[in-house]
Amino acid sequence: MADPEAVARGGALFAGTCAGYCHSPLPGNSDAVFLFDCEWIHGGSDQEIFDTVTVGVPNTRMVGFGSNFPEGDDDLWKIIAFIRTNQQACS
Template sequence: MSKETNRVLGHADEADGIEEYDNPLPDWWVGLLWLTVIWAVGYGVWYHFIADKSQEGHLAAEMQAAEVQWPEQAVTAVAFAITPEAVAAGEAIYTQNCLMCHGAALEGGIGAALNDDEWIHGGEAEEVIRIITEGVPEKGMLTWGPILGPEKINQVAAYVLNRNAELTGN
């Protein structure tokens, strides 16, 4: 309990006649204050040095856990190669699925032209495979990954790249 001294500070003349008592704070209150001060020091040491709760540490730990749970998958899950077989198989896939937007001669139309050196998303095999797999849904290019699967996507990419090389002379 507080020690009530009921001592008056005696500056009523400066405060419109209002008197102020000088009563110390209750011991339990002061005790609580010191407890929080001591706690804060201990918690600070634990947080920064013992448990390392820094944002960097947190992120690194989460990334590591995510890496274990969802290992990075290669875009080309199936080996990619421009072979005559792949190109032939790819042509059939192209005619069935892609021709109506990209044209019989890869000249484009609804879809982007694939018969020139201009690539919106890059003309490397990996980039072409990625864009066919993931699509550009907001532009009308479907996400073909789940529809065709990696092998057929590799084949149609082989056809597109092979035909593109023929047309551009690259």
């Protein structure tokens, strides 16, 4: 289980960054990929998610964020922890 403070910060960052622009926390509320199910287009491992957010996806609206979070890469890992903590159970 992830650190509750890290997950909470990840949630705040998700709301202000990811959901603030594209990704809804509810399915069907956005044309961007829903991140809380088990279907991952660009790889679903934590490292693959990290890489996708860092470099972006060519020819899509998904721009690379690099390390442009207040606490750099550490904040991105907290966003990933938030997603994983709130993701539906995958088999």
